[in-house]
Amino acid sequence: MMVDMQTWFGIQQLYADYASAVDSGQWDLWPEFFTEQCVYKLQPRENFERGFPLATLFLTSKGMLKDRVYGISETIYHDPYYQRHVVGAPIVRRVADGRIHAEANYAVFRTKLDKESTVFNVGRYIDTIVQTPEGFKFAERLCVYDSEMIPNSIIYPI
Structure with missing residues (x-):
């Protein structure tokens, strides 16, 4: 599916x-990438x-994303770590009813303060x-991860 250069950019x-x-x-910036009524799903x-x-x-809403941010920054205790996303170029699969359906591959690397990445x-x-x-904003972001084995907790957004 082709979109104009300004849209793709x-x-x-x-x-x-x-x-x-x-x-x-x-x-605090994370929820602002989404519409008020949105979906963010992390699924194997x-x-x-x-x-x-x-x-x-x-x-299932921007409010739930904001609640997750509150949990990350105020209530969840965990060993701090950095993460780094490497995201492939998005592919526009289709455009319908004012919605752009796109996909991109991603890899997230984690670095704990006292360990290697x-x-x-x-x-x-x-x-x-x-x-x-x-x-542009996400109305829905589905993060489909490849491995069935994941760390026992995923704190930060993927």
Whole structure:
């Protein structure tokens, strides 16, 4: 599916800004990449491909994303770590009813303060993006990770 260069650049910028915000630990910015009524889901590939609804994390509004940010910054105790996203170029799969359906591969690396960097999570984003007065935003972000084995807790957004 072809989109004009300005639209493709806007999608690319959305992906880059998202990764930059979560990699820099600016958690308050994370919900602002989404519409008010949105979906953010982290799901194993096996469940996604079989159509099973079970997800590791399933948030259904911007308010729930903000609650997650509060938990990350105020209530969850964990060993701090850095994460770094490497995101492939987005592929626009289709455009329908003012919604852009796009995908991109991702790899997230994690670095604990006293350890070497490791591969933390790898998969693909399956996104529904809409144009808003503030620019492009995610109406839905599905993070489908490839491995069935993941760390016992995923604190930060993928």
